[in-house]
Amino acid sequence: MKIFLLLDPPTITAQETKVAIVNGKPRFYKPENVTRAKEELKKHLRPFKPNEPMSGPIELKVTWLFPKGKTHKHLEWRVTKPDTDNLEKLLKDCMTEVGFWKDDAQVVREVVEKLWSDEPTGIALEIEILGKRKEETGNETKTCTRWNQRLKQ
Numbered sequence: 001m002k003i004f005l006l007l008d009p010p011t012i013t014a015q016e017t018k019v020a021i022v023n024g025k026p027r028f029y030k031p032e033n034v035t036r037a038k039e040e041l042k043k044h045l046r047p048f049k050p051n052e053p054m055s056g057p058i059e060l061k062v063t064w065l066f067p068k069g070k071t072h073k074h075l076e077w078r079v080t081k082p083d084t085d086n087l088e089k090l091l092k093d094c095m096t097e098v099g100f101w102k103d104d105a106q107v108v109r110e111v112v113e114k115l116w117s118d119e120p121t122g123i124a125l126e127i128e129i130l131g132k133r134k135e136e137t138g139n140e141t142k143t144c145t146r147w148n149q150r151l152k153q
Contacts, residue, residue: 005044005123009064010037013086034090041094054101054129059109061126062091068116078114088112091123100127 012033020027064087066078092104101107108130 001048001050001125001127003045003048003125003127004120005041005125006120007040007044007122009066009087009121009123010041010090011066011082012037013082013090038090038094038097041091042098045094045098045100049098050100053099054106054127056106056132057108057130058101058106059111059126059128059130060088060092060107061111062088063113063115063124065115065117065121065124067121068118072116074116074118076116078116084112084114087114 012031017028017030017034064078064084068074068076072078088110092107095101096104
């Protein structure tokens with residue numbers, strides 16, 4: 001399944017929590033801008049939601065295309081915050097809530113890129129359901145050959 005979410009990707013991540021002291025006890029909460037970013041992502045994801053949640057192991061490839069502004073070139077790597085792992089956490093949480101899968105723990109393989117871009121900006125997603133075993137996927141990584149040989153012994 002290939003999806004392109006046409007939007008300016010959020011730069012706020014799921015890791016951004018705040019603490020307030022209520023009645024002498026700490027209370028953790030998500031700031032309003034994190035809640036807005038999640039709602040925006042879910043709004044763009046809903047039209048692509050599968051009829052049934054995907055089951056089994058899943059491969060997720062994501063390319064984040066941020067507006068380049070005046071100082072960057074088209075398709076130049078974005079080497080500034082937010083970190084890819086924090087962006088992915090926000091996205092996978094939203095995909096879980098929308099119903100792409102039952103649990104984002106099903107995502108067993110990920111490829112993530114962050115780039116500056118002219119038009120369009122957005123999030124390109126490629127989702128593939130994998131076989132139950134690695135050798136059933138048909139696209140083993142060559143760099144893992146030695147490791148795969150050890151596993152088969």
